[in-house]
Amino acid sequence: MSGGKKAFLAVRNIVIIVVALSALAGLKFGWDKIFESDAKAASVGDCLQNKGSNISPDMASADCGSSGAEYQVAEVHDDTTDTDLCDAKKYVAYTETSGSRKSRTSVVLCLTPMKSTG
Numbered sequence: 001m002s003g004g005k006k007a008f009l010a011v012r013n014i015v016i017i018v019v020a021l022s023a024l025a026g027l028k029f030g031w032d033k034i035f036e037s038d039a040k041a042a043s044v045g046d047c048l049q050n051k052g053s054n055i056s057p058d059m060a061s062a063d064c065g066s067s068g069a070e071y072q073v074a075e076v077h078d079d080t081t082d083t084d085l086c087d088a089k090k091y092v093a094y095t096e097t098s099g100s101r102k103s104r105t106s107v108v109l110c111l112t113p114m115k116s117t118g
Helices: 003-028
Strands: 047-050 059-062 071-078 092-098 105-113
Antiparallel strands (some): 047 059, 092 105
């Protein structure tokens, strides 16, 4: 085997090992956090836009000063789906759940409408 081919195989094996270790690290440290939804990453004061419908919402982050901003996050309740945590007289409740059965995560957002959402 020539020296160039040995070097190529060594580099290829190193790349394979690095990719495999990165994948394992991603599984251990929560790969889902990297690809977390805008709703799950939202904090109090952030603004959201519903790119879906009222029946099937798809919340996306929005600049609070933009015309697309529909809601501002007033409260965030992690690890629950209890929408009763939001005062129905003041807020619109939104809940999102994701993940596998063993590592499911949920969030309830209490949202203040910024404009008519009808």
